[in-house]
Structure formats: structure tokens, C-alpha cells
Amino acid sequence: MGGDNKYLGYLYVAPYVAGLLLFTAFPFAASFYLSFTDYDLLSTPRWTGLDNYHKLFTRDRTFDKSLKVTLLYVFMTVPIKLAFALLIAVILNYRLKAINFFRTAYYVPSILGGSIAIAVLWRYIFAQSGLVNMIIGLVGLEPINWFGDPQNALITITLLRCWQFGSAMVIFLAALQSVDKSLYEAASIDGANQWHLFRYITLPLITPVIFFNLIMQTVQAFQEFNGPYIITEGGPLKSTYLLPLYIYEKAFKSFDMGYASAIAWVLFAIIMILTLAAFWSSKKWVYYAGDKRS
């Protein structure tokens, strides 16, 4: 505020600065350092240069498998989840009377979905004689071996996370509701049909929100831990052994802190590269109001 001491603001942000240094900046730097060491918690970290990274990329077949599974999981989950969230938000946006009821109903899985209880539930409904196979049986199809077959196990986790499309949907819905209705009227008079309205008016106007959801969901998906830890325990044949699970087991089961940090940094680098690529490409497809382009 004008007239105040120009350092007064520091007083208020001081807790944040302390937390940033202690719990974010220092651990961030420390984990980079640790990734070049051999550290088993018993002795002091021993500098080993690029050994960890060299081993990761040349001799660690578990890492290869885990990386592939992680990328497959992210590229499967994020687009399906966002497409679904957008589709339902668009349907809800047609001034339906029960919009609040449906919005709540669809949002509930997102609120609960991170809970261990839901992961437990997933174990039961995808079991060999569980709910999903019973319903499949009613339709007259063969039961699916969800957890025994490496082809299917990852799909159960993808389904769990897609089931939680609600939070992305709520954000999409808010954006859709803020689109200026007069734009639709003007275009309708010019003979545009529903698809044209969506494709050439709605979609460009909500690209900032699509961008936001895309980044947040991708960063989140790369860190998926509860699903594979509880539902499939990484199996079968490591087909759901996502990188966060591998990092956890290396760090807190075999206490190989240096190696686990190296895996964490590879994962971080992948997320960073994808995020930066998204930011870079956003200049081409994200529309910001007040932009001079047309």
C-alpha cells in the first residue's frame, strides 16, 4: 500500500519464503546432488559421478519397463480424461434445469477418488468374480482377467483416474459459462450450425482452460502412486510399475537414496520438457482475450 515502508510486505510473505527455502529449494538442490552419489543412509553420501544415470540408461531393465509403462499410462489417461470432461461439460452447459445436480454427481468421484478406500473398491470391482465381470457376464460376454493379464492391469488404473474427470469438468464448465452468448447469436444468424459454433467459437475461447487442465493433469498423472501401489502392486510382470512406485521402493524399501534421486530427476526432466513444450506450443493454439490476432 502507498506510503508504507517498502519492506513491510516481506513481513507477510516471510512464512512462504522460509518454507520455500527449507522445504522446496533446499530439497530440490539436495536431490540433484544426491542423484550423483551412492547413499544408503548408513554412511555419508559417496560421490559417484554419472554412475547412477549410466546404470539407469544402460543396465536397468526395470527402469526401461517402468518408463515405458509410465509414458503409456500418461498418454492414455490424460487425453481420455480431458475429452470426457469437456464432453460432459458441453452437454451440461445447455442450460439444463438439473445442471447443479449433475455437476455435483459427476464431481463426487473426483472428491473421493484420491482416497485409499476407492483404490480398495477398485480391487474388488475388477476382481475375477467382481462387479465388472458380473455385469459383463449378464450381457453374455466372457469375463476379463483384469489383474492377471499384463495387457489389462494398466487399464484398470486408467479407468480409475478417468472416472475422476469431475474437477477438470468443473473448470471447463466455468469457462463455458463465461463465453459471451451474443457471439453464438451473431453466428447463428449467419447460418452456423451447432458444430460450427462449438468448433469456431467455443473451442478457441476456452483454449486457455484446456491448456491449464492439460498441464495440471499431465504433471499429476506422471506422479500416480496410490493406484498401482494399492490396486495392482505394480504387477503383473511389472505392467503397472509406474516410475513413482519404482522411486518409492528404491528409496524407502532398499534405501538406495542416490539411485532413487537419479530416477526422480529423470522423471522430473521428462515432465519439465513436456511442460516447456506445451508452453512453447501454446503460442500457436492458445487464444488469450485482448490478443491482436484474429
Next chain:
Amino acid sequence: MTASFDLNPQKLLATSEPATAMEIKLRRRSRISSAMRYSVLLIFGLIMLYPLIWLIGASFKTNSEIFASPSFWPKDPTLSGYIKGWETSTPYTFGRFFWNTFLIITPKVIGTAISCTLVAYGFARFDFPGKRILFMTVIATLLLPNVVTRIPQYLLFRDIGWLDSFLPLWVPSAVAGDAFFVFMLIQFLRAIPRDMEEAARVDGANTLQTLIYIVVPMLMPAIVSVCLFQFMWTMNDFLGPLIYLSSIDKYPVSLALKLSIDTTEAFDWNQILAMSVLALAPSLTVFFIAQKYFIEGISTGGVKG
């Protein structure tokens, strides 16, 4: 009025005889498509919520019935899942684990609300050297995957002797460690006009008094939603307690559930399902209560603003 009437020949056409028939057709078509939308939404909604409905029903089933029919309705309802599940195979009941969850959540939520409000106020209402860079770190932290900081955080808490206590779960949040909330409150604060605050300052209030008596009441709906989200996230948090807590008497509900999967005998499914229902109950309750609060918060905010 008349000018715009003249300029719009299509509207004139629309009121003439043949177009009325078309209008009826259009209206009928829109009614059909809205019926379609409702059915799509209803069917999807049912598919989505059925696992939860089934979970509640199955928690009252006998173990032999759980994998016998896809219906959610128990044939011979029993409370044995709840009674036996509550006891657990540990020396403690689930009451203890709920109490632990409560002990983790309460200080964490209060600490988050206070620290994030202070910090957001600092960012939104003051200018100080380095503010831009500091604000950029808020955004960067927002995008930073926790996976890179987790191991050194663990080592730090080990070195200061905080392992197997609630401190590692409380303290980072109490210093505005959840950048998402800081960011959210800053966004809200930017939308609140400063006239009232300036008037209070002219009347001699200092910045802290202004924050407490003017800003916080106006920011209340946003602070409530911060508390709400922190409650849900902490309720669901699994990895934090998993890494930091080792003695069973400190376990929150999330860890206790995992423990009961590992230790309950293979066929006592209804115990695990019953405890899952209880584990979800607080979040569900708070969500439905707060929905109402949100709507009130938005409408009163709208009247005042």
C-alpha cells in the same frame, strides 16, 4: 427500435405463416435433443456412481454374497463387517485411526488457512523489491512435481528427529507450503476492490488490523474453500503418512485401511468394504455440507460486491 426491425428481414420472415411450422419443428427437435442429453447424462451418472452405491450395499452383505450378484441390495443385511472391521487385527480400533486422522488434519488446515491468507495478502496488497521473482516461484512450485523433493525432505526430517511424528505432515503446510492455495487466494484478493481497506487505513488502522477486520471477512468464502480442499487432500493423503509414520498407534485411516488389506484374512471382504465406507464418510459429509456453504458464499459475495 423500428430501424433495427427494418434491418432484420429474417426476423420478419420468421413470424410469417410457413416459418411458424418450421419453428415448431425446430422446437420439437430441440426438445428431443434435450431429452437425449438428459438420458446421456443420467446413464453416465448412474454408471459413474454405481460403484459407490454398490460399495455401500456390499458393506452390509455377508462375505459369501459379495461376489455372488451385481446387485447392490444385500439379501440378508448384516453389521458384522462394521463390527469386526472396526476392531481390526491390531491392538487398536478404527476409532484410534480416525482420531489420528483428526489430529493430523486440524492443525494442518488451521495452519494452511492462516499462513496462506497472510502470504496472499502480502503478495496482493504490497510492493516490495523482488516481488515478481518471488511470485514466479509460487507458479514454479505449483508445477514442481513433489517426487523430486521428497527424498531430501525425508532426510531433513530424519536429521531433526521428526520421523514418526505428525510434524512433517503439519509444518510444511503451516508455512504456506501448498502453493496452489496461495495462488488461489491471490486471485481472489485481486478481484476484491481496495476502497474499504484504504478507508480503514485513513482511519488509522495498521495493515494487520486491516487484514483481520476488513480483508478476512470479505475473503471468507475463499478461505473456507481452501480449508475444504486441504481437508479432502489430507483425508486422502497416503504417501506422506506412509513415508513418515512407522508406529501403528499413529496411523491415520488411510494407512490403517492398507494395513487391513494386508492383514485381514483372505475371505473377510465385508470388513474391508465396511471400513472403506467409513473412511469415505467424512469427505462425503463435508462435501455436501460445504456445497451449500459455497452457494451461499457466492450469492452473498455477489450482493455485497
